[in-house]
Amino acid sequence: MTEFKIEINRTPEKKQKPAFDNLEFGKNFTDHMFEMDYTAGRGWHDPRIVPYQPLSLDPAAMIFHYGQSVFEGLKAYLTIDKEVLLFRPEKNMERLNKSNSRLCIPEIDEELALYALKELISLDRDWIPNVEGTSLYIRPFVISTEPYLGVAPSKRYKFIIILSPVGAYYKEGINPVKIAVQNEYVRAVKGGTGTAKTGGNYAASLKAQELASLTGYSQVLWLDGKENKYIEEVGSMNIFFKINGEVVTPELNGSILEGITRNSVLELLKYWDIPVAERRISIEEIYQAHADGQLEEAFGTGTAAVISPIGEFFWDNKKIEISGGITGELSKKIYDTLTGIQKGTAPDPFGWSVKVEKKEAAGIK
Amino acid sequence: MTEFKIEINRTPEKKQKPAFDNLEFGKNFTDHMFEMDYTAGRGWHDPRIVPYQPLSLDPAAMIFHYGQSVFEGLKAYLTIDKEVLLFRPEKNMERLNKSNSRLCIPEIDEELALYALKELISLDRDWIPNVEGTSLYIRPFVISTEPYLGVAPSKRYKFIIILSPVGAYYKEGINPVKIAVQNEYVRAVKGGTGTAKTGGNYAASLKAQELASLTGYSQVLWLDGKENKYIEEVGSMNIFFKINGEVVTPELNGSILEGITRNSVLELLKYWDIPVAERRISIEEIYQAHADGQLEEAFGTGTAAVISPIGEFFWDNKKIEISGGITGELSKKIYDTLTGIQKGTAPDPFGWSVKVEKKEAAGIK
Known part of the structure; x- marks a missing residue:
């Protein structure tokens, strides 16, 4: 796998984790997030992992007005052997770019996005819940950030990945x-x-x-x-x-x-x-x-x-x-x-599962 | 007109104004903005005018993911007698609530919104350009701010009004x-x-x-x-x-x-x-x-x-x-x-123009 240069700024103070046996969907977020900026004429730049923190955006940022945004959703699972598995993550990155194209958002390097995602998961590995039915929900998304009220594609964007430990989507479990x-x-x-x-x-x-x-x-x-x-x-x-x-x-x-x-x-x-x-x-x-x-x-x-x-x-x-x-x-x-x-408890004849290798985690400074 | 209590926090330092004879649409913003929050169970609260400033939002804020937002657009004009005129602003506030209803956003008091808009314009009155073809573009908008990744109406919102001195929308003027x-x-x-x-x-x-x-x-x-x-x-x-x-x-x-x-x-x-x-x-x-x-x-x-x-x-x-x-x-x-x-240079048999009274401006502390 290609190595990409991602700057990592670790959080000085880790957050208290929620109880993994009573997780609500999409309400808790991990210690870090991935962020990368796009500027017209310069392309995507400054891929970095930073402490999970608020975004500071001009009130005229286009995302607040003209809805130019896309997102993805996928999950990481902890196996009984403490391996971390992703399910067909390359498909999500492929679709992210299809969505980008429809919304006039510049294409993102899919390999970089996948690499970034794995680095982020490695860093926040302790947040992957180990209780039946739980997983780490991964939310990559792109928002338009140029402060401009004309109706046109934005000249600036942010690509962000956040992680959320989640329980089952339906609290009742798999019931009709x-x-x-x-x-x-x-x-x-x-x-x-x-x-x-x-x-x-x-x-x-x-x-x-x-x-x-x-x-x-x-x-x-x-x-x-x-x-x-x-x-x-x-x-x-x-x-x-x-x-x-x-x-x-x-x-x-x-x-x-x-x-x-x-x-x-x-x-x-x-x-x-x-x-x-x-x-x-x-x-x-x-x-x-x-x-x-x-x-x-x-x-x-x-x-x-x-x-x-x-x-x-x-x-x-x-x-x-x-x-x-x-x-x-x-x-x-x-x-x-x-x-x-x-x-990872059933055979995978399709090769859908992708391991997040520990050495990638170790590679993080 | 009903009086509403709006807290005003003036900017300590006024910005440099752009040249009014060469304004681009939607790129410059005035010294202040209006802001009001909604919290489920509490309703809309804390209407306030504050210095124009970035919004700080959780990366999981719903506006970044599920597009729950509405906006309006209207203009204020400076007459040759230095009066400030709005054009049918009550229609915009009415439509804002129609949009809110479609997007499952809680209704906003239209009178309050109009009052807030006038107070804001009064405060930033110096920003209304006086050159032919120019005006002060007014952008009220609502964004969903709850940090939650479930697909559901947000439980928190911000209603914001920002102002932008603008030239003609089409640089070529009124040409086909x-x-x-x-x-x-x-x-x-x-x-x-x-x-x-x-x-x-x-x-x-x-x-x-x-x-x-x-x-x-x-x-x-x-x-x-x-x-x-x-x-x-x-x-x-x-x-x-x-x-x-x-x-x-x-x-x-x-x-x-x-x-x-x-x-x-x-x-x-x-x-x-x-x-x-x-x-x-x-x-x-x-x-x-x-x-x-x-x-x-x-x-x-x-x-x-x-x-x-x-x-x-x-x-x-x-x-x-x-x-x-x-x-x-x-x-x-x-x-x-x-x-x-x-x-204000042609008769208004319809009563469409609405003056922003100077005494409202004077009423601001």
């Missing part, structure tokens, strides 16, 4: 969630930013999520923005259905996010010789499959929850229950296999 | 711009955030703008996200056409922004007894009207540029020229009237 199908609000449309991991997509999703919560549903099923007929995503996850023995998921159509867990599930199913198809799926088809007794399972996929089984859909004043409201057999098998690979 | 019609990228779709003034809409627009610039066009004409047929907006402005004596503009369809300049132009045209219609307009209709010799004028409307005449469209490999590539008569008349009202 109830999903309300959304007819009024739309997440994205072809030609928009749906394929990019950018803040605006998530901001746009809050209103429907709020409405769903009010009626006792925990997530929203998004339909397409053109015809309000075809299934896109669930909450901030991709979605899969098992219909009469075949697994189907919406095809990459220019408005849904290309999830890395989505891709891993597809590869796993093919490896298991389970029939699988990426295609357009209407909500009517799902209701019809249910009526015909062929809708066997449904689940969401994403980095935070890995697999999130779906127990109920509500659409057009009709409620349907899936797998008798309990976690389906295949959903459970996929969850166990993926989390097994991620934690 | 060339517009490329966008077929691949989309600004917004019904059910999305197109009607709200939120960062994500602007971030989404940058790519198409970049492509247009590469081919020598200064702005993008957005078509609808469903059929890619109907005209929505131009750049970050609303759009009007004069066809055979009638003025038409796209109707408020759930994806375009309800511009305050748009509304003012509509009222002005009605006042002048010029036929006007808000309706669906296809790009084909515009090209056909041009072919029939009936497309008389086209212009964009927005706070920054007020009126921006359009001299050329490029769509489907066909270029059409409008008004012989010069500013149309009606476009010019609207521009002169609106800017006249704004600067």
Whole structure:
């Protein structure tokens, strides 16, 4: 692996760590963060690890006005042998640059980003929780920082990585969630930013999520923005259905996010010789499959929850229950296999796990 | 007017002002800013005017990740009698709350916001430029500040107002711009955030703008996200056409922004007894009207540029020229009237202008 020069400024005082057996998602952050700046004409410069600290930004910084930002999410796991594993991190860096391209943000050296991430994790290794279901959530993100109110791509950016020890995304554990199908609000449309991991997509999703919560549903099923007929995503996850023995998921159509867990599930199913198809799926088809007794399972996929089984859909004043409201057999098998690979307790025939070598940690001054 | 208690902390040292005859848009900021915080359970609190200064935010602050933000834009003008005029500022505060609602941001007291804005302008009154075409651009905005990586509405926000002395938005002055019609990228779709003034809409627009610039066009004409047929907006402005004596503009369809300049132009045209219609307009209709010799004028409307005449469209490999590539008569008349009202040099039969009273300025400790 190429060596990059990253300046390291260690914190003079380590923080008190939270109890690892009662972690909330995304609320605690480690002792250090990675930071790198971009200046037009100079490129990305000054990669450095510094103590976790507030960002000081001009109130006119473009991130506060025009939303030019992208992010990624991945996790590091501590194995029983005290190894640190990442899951397909190169995929996240690849997607980061795809998002950058859509948002007119200059490309980042993927190898450098991955190297930086490993250095940061090595330094804050003690923060990786060792309790069942926990992990170290990694959040790389880019924000536009030029203080300028014209609508144009920013001439300055910050690329930052922060780390957060997390428990399970759903406090209830892997239990089926109830999903309300959304007819009024739309997440994205072809030609928009749906394929990019950018803040605006998530901001746009809050209103429907709020409405769903009010009626006792925990997530929203998004339909397409053109015809309000075809299934896109669930909450901030991709979605899969098992219909009469075949697994189907919406095809990459220019408005849904290309999830890395989505891709891993597809590869796993093919490896298991389970029939699988990426295609357009209407909500009517799902209701019809249910009526015909062929809708066997449904689940969401994403980095935070890995697999999130779906127990109920509500659409057009009709409620349907899936797998008798309990976690389906295949959903459970996929969850166990993926989390097994991620934690190093299951074989990894795909070479998805990437070790964070200790010598890299030792290399830090 | 209701009196509100706003704490004022004056800057110990005033900044050097830029030359008012050579101002760039949105690059210089005044000595002070207004700031108010929101905390769940407590509501909006601590309205205050402080020296213009960087914001210090946790790297996990939600604005950096999930784009939950809204903003407004309006201007203050110095009249020849040294009065300070605002243009329909109550409309901006009304729209700010509409945007807040879409983005799940708690409502702001519109009267307080307007009061705060006037106090801030009074304090930084010396920053209002007095040169032809200049004004003080006002940028109220709200950002989500809770340090939390879960996708949910933030529990903390900041409402901030900053001020920027500006020259004309287009350096060339009111001259027709060339517009490329966008077929691949989309600004917004019904059910999305197109009607709200939120960062994500602007971030989404940058790519198409970049492509247009590469081919020598200064702005993008957005078509609808469903059929890619109907005209929505131009750049970050609303759009009007004069066809055979009638003025038409796209109707408020759930994806375009309800511009305050748009509304003012509509009222002005009605006042002048010029036929006007808000309706669906296809790009084909515009090209056909041009072919029939009936497309008389086209212009964009927005706070920054007020009126921006359009001299050329490029769509489907066909270029059409409008008004012989010069500013149309009606476009010019609207521009002169609106800017006249704004600067207090033309009668204001609508009561649009709002004075910032000097006694308010004197009231500041």
